Amino acid sequence: MTTEAGSETEVKENAEEKSAVQLDQSEKTTEGTQEVAATEGEERQTEKEKEKEGKGITRYLPTWFKKQKSQSQTSPTKEVPPTEEPTIKVSQEEAHIPEVNGHAEEVEEKEAVGPQQQQVKEKESHSNASADTEPAGEGKVESAQKSLEGTEETTKEGAKEEKKKEEVEKEGGQGQTFIFQSPLRLVRKNKMKLVVCHVTLLDGSDFTCEVEKRAKGLFLFFKVCEHLNLLEKDYFGLTYKDHHEQKCWLDSTKEIKRQIRSNNWQFAFNVKFYPPDPSLLSEDITRYLLCLQLREDVASGRLPCSFVTHALLGSYTLQAELGDYEPDQPRPLDYISQLTFAPNQSKEMEEKILELHKSHKGMTPAQADCQFLENAKKLSMYGVDLHHAKDCEGVDIMLGVCANGLLVYKDRLRINRFAWPKILKISYKRNNFYIKIRPGETEQFESTVGFKLQNHRSAKRLWKVCVENHSFFRLNAAEQPTKARFLTLGSKFRYSGRTQNQTRLASTLIDRPAPAFERTSSKRISRSLDGAPMISITDTSREAENGREPHLELHSDSKVKEADLSPGSVEATPAQDHDKTQEEVLKHQASVSELKRSFMEAPPPSPPQLNLWEKRLTSSPAMATRVQQQTVVPETEASAAAAANGDAKEPAKTTEVEIEETVVVQEISKAPKAAEELQTQEVKDRDGAGLQKKHESVSSESESDEEAEYHPNVSVSISHTQIPEEKEEEEAEEEQGKKEKLTAASSPVEPEQAAAAVEEEEKQSSKEEEKKEVSTEEPMMTPDEASNGITSREEAASVAAEEEELPKVNGETSVVEARPQVICCSEPPVVKTEMVTISDTFAAQKTEIATKEVPIVHTETKTITYEAAQLDGSGDGEPGVLMTAQTITSESLCTTTTTHITKTLKGGLSETRIEKRIVITGDCDIDHDQALAQAIKEAKEQHPDMSVTRVVVHKETELAEEDD
């Protein structure tokens, strides 16, 4: 990294240390460190433990013990043999935190022999903690099972364990795929009524299983994944048909019964998030399932492609299913006609498919699948989930949700695109769907674009899909739902699963022999090992950061390196002749393309056929999406929108994050009255929190709500670091603060008035800022903490309760951090740095940052002296101490730090310095100048009382290529 980066890191560390020292009651920081250490230790031990599980437990003990300690109130530190007590306790906790369950799968790692419950819980918290590499699935299975039986008597457990072990052994190397997360599952002591579920799998077969009537979606999903022997399950989901025959995704956190149409326990297993680069998937079986989905997508016309591409994809399908073309007994054309490759399959196409098939000779099924995916992923509609809508003028359009954002189509033409970083808020109300757009460089205000969906349900469905896609592809970890929301009546829906980042990390740790699986038509056993591409973790992380697709790393070297660097991580997979194989494939590819070209010269493709596009879209003249300039401040938007609809105002909820590039905006202000302000606000906040709680319980089942909002945490860069997320959360919190205020102001008032009140709110927000600082102070700000913005304020009253829930997330963070470091070492990012000193902050915006490939650092120096501080702020801080020093660090490829420092000076003066580090992920269309300008502008808006004193732009330009 650059010198810049280096120093930043130091700073981070310092800050961390500092804060850790100062706020040692909040063991969270420390915890993190411990965790890291623990993880590494575990990794080292993994192998041994494999051999002897029993021992492993004891080894873990110290770790867990420590952890337990740090969690203080959470659960009593227990010794090895888990007694019933802890178990119960844990499960209770879990009950509190259903969201965490989403991550639960993390359990995959580690054997949980000892205090399993606790372990399980902790594992979950790691989320990315994937650091632990458990070779065989044994540990997982055990822990999973354990958790399943969480409520059962401990005494039984011993026996059960053994039983399980045996089972595992029977299963051979295959390992157990799935894990039950105790929290999610609703395993009750008393057995419930069972129902039979039918799940249509991707190969068209039917899977039947029994679940308890009150089981949650996740339970069934895991059952299916187990049946499929699928580990990388986060890309998939279950669908059901609602009362209106619309396909909906089964919410894994909710009871199935409450989602489906009365007593129709019929589901389909589908790809939910199409990985932008399937070559990054770890296992062939995952790719195979993705292929099955795509074949169906292509054949049905959902994924439109040209004649040539149809033929090419079809030929790879044949190769994967049938193996080499056999000249002796040429497959009769009529056999092929029985397979569907395209919506309107012609004889010519079949002939071409056959001809191309001949050229794939020697390709293994796994290679053929890879080639299939390599081609399919480049199709423009790959992974785009289309929804019918109308623009404000009533013109039919399609909204496409995908990994990169929201696409607007009219008659198959792309007429607009909103990349996730451009979207500030996603909301729906009745049958209207709104996105709030970050203002462009020339615009002054945010704008809101509205679309009309067919009905309320479809608006909500679209909204959910957006929330999930955004979370999956853009966040490092899923947002904690609703906890921090205040007075909300809307849907509390949030994505609860693992994000792509997390799942990628997790899958790099999959260490099982490639599972054998049968391909549908041929029933041939997949020769999955040959030609399976190796994936370099490093690359993944690197490129993912910019939202670009990492490329396949053909060498096993990188992996080995990686393995070396991360202690105890997966042993390097047995080296195979990947280079050779891949080379052959490439050569082969060249010839294929030639062939394809040459025979495309022959007969023309069948005439354009009616496919989904035609079916769905009707042509209509010029369309325009309504873009209404909002003169109100962001937070009021919600109420404004509500007003527009003549409805009760719904306050904006959750977080709003404004900026996404690495921009640090430091603000310094002297706020003389901060202390008083703070206290007042705190009170308010507490009230708010209380209110919120009430509401939560009220609205817990309010899935049918008329509207909801979601503020994409855009700032999160997709990297392996938790940091960006933290920052985001933090900002979120700030926003939260504002919103609360707003809400308070607006709820009793009429919407119009609310709008008027906004300005004031804005002004207050800066104070809010400070207040927030104070309130968050006591526990060293960790992401989770931040995310619980409101809650943390509440903490004064109930710190204990808080802590019970938080530690998990903390663990997650710290562990995650560990990994990026490793990655860093293995592949130092190549970044050139250029230092430029500019006196005027705003001049910086005008410079040519964007066009230069060199990172530029603008610095305006202003020295701030902190005097010996004296406490006077909110209750928990210690006198004369730094009130808040929150630092979020990331060692990943892009270094990120967010520091909030609030110092209390004598005489009730408080000085708040906010260092904002905004990570702008390198989405292709980001205008750096603009983003920077925007960042500064927003920072100023957010804190009108403060002044921007320093702007540092650190730009990392990725040298990676985009695949052509």
Add this chain to the structure above:
Amino acid sequence: MAGLMAGFGRYTHAIVRGTPESLAKGALRSSQAEVDVTIAQREHDAYVHVLRTTLGLEILELPADETLPDCVFVEDAAVVCGDTALITRPGAESRRGETEAMKGALKELNLNVVEMTDESATLEGGDVLFTGREFFVGLSKRTNQRGAEILADAFKDYAVSTVPVSEGLHLKSFCSMGGPGLIIIGSSEPAQKALKIMQQMSDHRYDKLTVPDDLAANCIYMNLPNKGHVLLHCTSEEFPESVKVFEKLKDHMLIPVSNMEKRKVDGALTCCSVLINKKANN
């Protein structure tokens, strides 16, 4: 890799067409300029010479048609991508006849020829920017939404985004590709605005090369075996400042091609050929 989006800029054939005498009087133009057909023809010959001799493309030269004064600008009559050729329906009525000869030539080359039969659709090749990964179609006086839709239909693998072209004749009157992922763009406000739109609409990242003169931004990029990146651009007599920018492209083989006369009738470099990638000798 085979399949989609392979080998951007690789061409084996070029279709060109002779310059009719009627160009001087009959060709459509946005200015009042006088055109010397002899000079125009000489320029065209030099252009074809570069394609054939310098770059080694196989040239299919259609004879000039005096009834079609604009027929030298073959680009507008067809859009070829991969093995598919879309015969357009030019927005200028006087140019509709140009597609006949073009269709014949493309069929001769064994391309999959798709015709635009919809009477409401108009599309000229000058409004179609293919980046190697996707299409941008300028909605201009000559090209409408329906035309763009038909193009999207013909090339289903690719995203097709529309870009409003408020000034200038065509989308490619102020931009063109300068390499894989590199867009050459004029510095005028409308050009920059169009670029912004394209960048916003795309899932891919494009670098930009801004040249002072919009008209100089129309270049021909190729990636040829044994030659690597090739860029045909304006001469320094025409746009000295812009040429200086091109000269910064160190990896490109730069070939200045004079286009003084045809520019008077809004003809740009790309207008004068349809480039095709086929296996040679087929």
